[in-house]
Amino acid sequence: MKRDSALNPPMGPPVAAPPAGTPSRRSRAAGLLRACRPRQWLKNALVFAAPAAAGVLTTGAGLRGSLVAFAAFCLAAGGSYLFNDAADVAADRRHPRKRLRPIAAGIVSVRLARTAGAVLLAAGLLAGLAGGWPLAAVVTAYLALTFSYTLWLKHQPVVDLVAVAGCHVVRAYAGAVAVSVPVTSWFLVVVSLGSLLLVAGKREAELRARPGDGQVARATLETYTASYLGHVRVMASGAMIVTYCLWALQEHTGPAKAFCALSIVPFVLVVLRHALLVDRGVGEEPEELVLRDRPLQVFLALMLILLACGIQLA
Template sequence: MTRRHNVSRTRKDHMTATDAPPGSATRGVLRASRPRQWSKNLLVLAAPVLSGELTHGDVVWHTVVAFVAFCCAASGVYLINDAGDIEADRAHPTKRNRPIAAGVVSTRTAYTVGVVLNIAAVAVSFLAGWELAAVVATYLVLSAAYSRWLKHEPVLDIAIIATGFLLRAIAGGAASGIELSQWFLLSASFGSLFMAAGKRYAEAALTEPGLVRRSLTKYTPTYLRFVWTMSAGLLIMTYGLWAFELNDAATGSPLFVASMAPFVLAVLRYAVSIDAGVAGEPEEIALRDRVLQVLALVWLLLVAGAVYLG
């Protein structure tokens, strides 16, 4: 009976797109585009919100353009990356169920839709200006380099993942012509590194990391813990310095400084998920952890109060 079950599972894993039920390929493309991960693109709101300019109509429009552009870009990258990693994904305990690895969507379809989405991302970004288009194009180039080579290189793979988060934060300012402060860039950089290192730490917690990602064989849990612990500390420090600077600029409003409390608690709460090895997908943590959502809401209310009411 065990042998029959294994044979059945193997056939399912190598099912071709033509074997899929009618209409499932379209649903498969949507699933492979990973719309749940579009929540990462909300990072484009950071600069407009913190600058106090989100109430301006043109800023809202340009921020929406940046969000849509990154949704198209990210989905296109996911499709192309999954098509290229089809064999590796079939050996993964959970990625084997992705539409492309499972044979629901053909690699040809994935590549075609992925390229179209990438072109659309750059085209849409020009609605907000060439600066946003340059940021989106940079994201696509780095993603392509990551997919082809850099994901196998230790340290560089974490740096590219972190850069992906950082470019989303930069895109909000580029789209609306908002000047980004040094503290914003530092906080966004260390926050991105914190999430990227946490992602790798969670992947390394798998039983056989070598089957999942070649670079993981060159990491130790101790090293990855060092990276995400260091980045968390630097994130808290830079945000604290930024909050005190904004407090002075806001003629003594205590709300910026008060926002440090929910911010630090949110970092520590997310670190619990990293330490448990379940932070492989940051957006899943954000959508599932109610306490983290409440802390984020309190932080946002305090910052919004300081920026728009202070």
């Protein structure tokens, strides 16, 4: 199957052990930062969704609350990634790409990863408390879900898809809690279905990218087939488009309705573009798609501009 080399560079053969030698302090620090996966913090931008939809993101209080939530989730996510990679170090060393992660490659020791992870988790909870106890409670729920995933849920087929999607939904809900705005059922349904769509696409790309010997680093992938994950994507994308259309056409009036209705077009284009990229085998890292795929960026920007106009006119 043809793959997009810009999004997925060629992968070398898996290795069974980290390289010999003691990494320098500078390389450990750089590796520790990379192990926190700062590119994946882009997912935490979901905390801005509810405040933006409520029209309070442009206010001082709304922006401050959203930024506090974003910082809290970046810290918490960084700590979670460190603990997750420390737990998965043996499996990651058998994966053609994940073997290059700092912990799997031996640049960062498991002990250092867990120590730094604990510090980041504590900092994330303190940042959540700075935004109020409701935000701290949501951050705690997020951490409980991520640790449940690391220790058990990721080994349960189907449940692992819902667990990862649930982490995205918690992020979006945290944004609403941080600025004290109500969360509509429309918002939760669209975010939930969109999250499930991304996770199914990620698993499908991982399944297609497995080594030629058929081995997979993620145990649950053995239970999935590309056709099943494709079915999940079709179900989630169809339901999400219908829900978004109902929200855009039924929940607005006047000029706001016109802009929200127009946003349906780029919204559908985003879904279709994502489907194309996953079918081409480049959906293993959804955040990389947003950062590198120009058509996807254009469709997202157009959708956000139309939504911003609709929200301001509401």
